[in-house]
Amino acid sequence: MFEPKRLHPISAVINFVKGLKDAVLPLVAIVFLNGGFTSGSIEWIPILVSAGVLLLILASGFIRWLRFTYRMEEGELRIEYGLFFRKKRYIPIDRIQSLNFSEGIFHRPFQLVKVDVETAGSSGNEKSEAELTAIRKEEAEQLEEMIHEYKQEKWTPAEEETDESSTEEVREKVYEMKMKEIILMAITSGGAGVVLSGVGVFFSQVMEALPLGAIYQEVVDWIQIGVLVVAFTAILILVIAYGISILLTIGRYANFTVFLQDNDLVITRGWLEKKQMTIPLNRIQGLRIDENLIRQPLGYASVTIISAGGSLLQSDENQLRLLPFIKKAEIAGVMRNIVEEYDLDIELSRPPKRSLPRYIIRQSWLFWLASIPTSIIFFPLGLLSLLVAAAASFLGWIGYYDAGWNISERQMTLRSRSLIKQTFIMKKHRIQAASMTQTILQKRIRLGSVRVSLKSGAGGAVAHCYYLNEETVGDMLDWYQPDQKIRR
Amino acid sequence: MEEPARQISRRALTLWRIYGMIQFAITFVVSAALIVAIVRWEWPIWIMWVAAAILVLELIFSVWLLPSLKWKRWRYEVTEQDVELQHGILLITKTLVPMVRVQHVDTEQGPLLRKFRLATISISTAATVHKIPALDEQEAEELRQSISALARVAEDDV
Structure with a gap:
């Protein structure tokens, strides 16, 4: 050639x-x-x-x-x-x-x-x-x-x-998504928002073009009904957008299959537009399990590969979803066939009890602060902002219960939640740098956070676990230190 | 994990104070312009008090307090195995970068840094960049050479 x-x-x-x-x-x-x-x-x-x-x-x-x-x-x-x-x-x-x-x-x-x-x-x-x-x-x-x-x-x-x-070459099929899962995934996806804003932009353009002035009088006459019509239209648009988003997701993920071929992972998917992705196994830097607030109660999660693959096109997250939507209990079984060296069946330890208030404060202080002027300036309605702050506090509270860490001989697992619960599973030799951060207040009560970086695409991915015992983080850094004998 | 052993050059402190003063000078010019505006167009007088307060705070913090706190906190240590860094005033960060992860090392020197015979060294891994600011010129050069000698390209692990 x-x-x-x-x-x-x-x-x-x-x-x-x-x-x-x-x-x-x-x-x-x-x-x-x-x-x-x-x-x-x-x-x-x-x-x-x-x-x-x-x-x-x-x-x-x-x-x-x-x-x-x-x-x-x-x-x-x-x-x-x-x-x-x-x-x-x-x-x-x-x-x-x-x-x-x-x-x-x-x-x-x-x-x-x-x-x-x-x-x-x-x-x-x-x-x-x-x-x-x-x-x-x-x-x-x-x-x-x-x-x-x-x-x-x-x-x-x-x-x-x-x-x-x-x-x-032998292609061994290691995972296939069921249609039921694809549909459930589409229903619980956030893609609706994207379509919605698209429709919104479209309508705003059309509205501009309509000869509004001529029909203004009638609009005023019909304003009562108008509000109803607008609300109805809004809901209708919402439903249609949601429907479109579901169909798009189904079309995109239909026939989602993962193959193992030589030393590559091959992912094929799509119905109208077929896609085939190849990820060399030795480029895999780690795994990330995501559980968002809607899918977590249903017991579903997604598994994403953190790969050192080069192109900027690939930084599109969705492309590296290895298991886009799977029952949490099944993950370990499926992944064992794909990347056996990653151990997903592990118990995570939790941060100490005394860090709970810090989790709550971290998620919510901004909202509480903002809710004071909001409540005063927009008096009765502004009080609703307190609800938002309370919700943020709740998020911080479950954030504490979702956080966790584990270290085995060669593997580190860190879990944290800001909005989505993310579990990073990493091999020691793939971690690029590790650090401990603590504010001077935390230093006094011996708490610290750990932060490790992985190579991902052209940039990096960062895994956290907040407010652990200082000694725990110290142990993690010791574990990560190349030759422990030198310093111990 | 103990504190890394080495501190950055004492001259860095002077340099940071100068940076603080430059910042102070800029705020000063802006404040002067504000005073002209207050006199000329009868802007409310409280603007002047706010500007004065900012000036005083800036003098205390960016010229006096923050540089010395920052300097005291900055620690680093380079061994054959790894690079350790510690920095931060309110939020203290200790970082560990294994030598096998280091991909390249750069030193850079702005005009002011050169005047003070200082240099900033940045250590890049595949995913992160770590900087040690304001090292002694010669020390930075030695460090750069020793790190790049120690750093091996770990094949396939990237």
Whole structure:
């Protein structure tokens, strides 16, 4: 595969659609600002401008496809693109960590995939990852195989003859999400809010465009009924948004399956748009179990992988959900098949009793403070802010009961809650730094908090456990210290 | 865990006092402008009292109190195995960075730091950056070299 290759022509269409999506708001704005619906006679200048922009987007989508080539050469994936400024991006195969595939609605009919090249991006801001908008499925697989072979050749030069068995990769299914779980997850998701704000923006735009002045009088006459109608509409929008969000989530997570293949985790999901994610096992830095306030009482949680994978695209949390929605009791069993070295069946110790007030204060002092002026200025209604402060105190109170820690020979487990209950499970050799923090007041009563950092994506992830005994935190730091004999 | 052994350069204290004074000077200029505004446009007089109070507090805290507290608290220790840091005035933070986790070390020097023959050293792991401010120039240079010599690239663990 040394000759430069083009992407499938359909990527010109995809580029166009993508450009269109970015340009649609400004275009709509142009039309609306120039009178649009209300002025009666539509002026031709905005139309002309819009047409010009559309043509430009179409052309640039096409040209971008025309000028984009990729090839494998001298151990590098070489991509060249750009019209006036020829840009070349050469990615050494060694740095390629995995290829992620996804199939959108444009890809499906032609047996195409979009390929995201994930690199081990330790170099922070340097954008070294690449995207192949649309190539044939066989080509993508070929590409993946070539990368795989190249790496094997390089690392195990002695075993050249045995490559027959290694190219024949075995995919072992380790987890599959049930439809019931997907639906339950969709129902309890917070995605409704996002759709809602989208609908809200849409309506505010439409409302602007309506000839309000002319119907103002009637509105005043009908104001009583109007309030009802508005409330009703609001509820209706809410329900519809919620419904859309549920359908979207189901579509996104349908057929969610986790495979173990060689030394990689492969996650496939999606119904209209299929996605395939590959996470090399040795890039896993730790695990995080999340339980939010709605799902926790139902006994469900999610498991997220903290991976050192490079790209900024991957910082999208949802993509690294290994088990998006699972009965808490089943986690340990499933995870044992996937990452056996992580021990999830452990008892956590709790912070000492005397730190309970601190947990409550930490969550709620700001609200109590704010509720004083609020209550005075907006006298009767403002008192409601006390309720909010009380709720925050309650959150702090359960935060105390949810906190916990455990240390075994090679593993550290920390659990804390601010809003979501998060349990971090980490291996000693993956922790980048550990620290103890204490205020001077806490120092006096011998309490301290622990904070450890992991590598996650291009940045870091931080796990906490607040207000433990000073000696406990001291023990944790001793445990983390590379050679304990030196200092003890 | 005991306190790390070493303190940062005594000259850092003077430097931080100077930073405090620069800050004070800026507030002073703003206050002067306010007084002009009070006279010129008859702004309420209490503004002046607030400005005066801020000036006094700034003189006490940023020039006198905070630099010395900060200096007293700052400790560090570098062994073959790890780097230990301690800092913070109200919130004390003790940090432990194993040497195998260190990816690179930088020293930096602004014009004022250079004048005082000081340098700031920053120690980066894959996920975090830790800074030791205002070390003696020469000490920072030695430290940088010894850390980068000790820090090995731990393969695959990143």
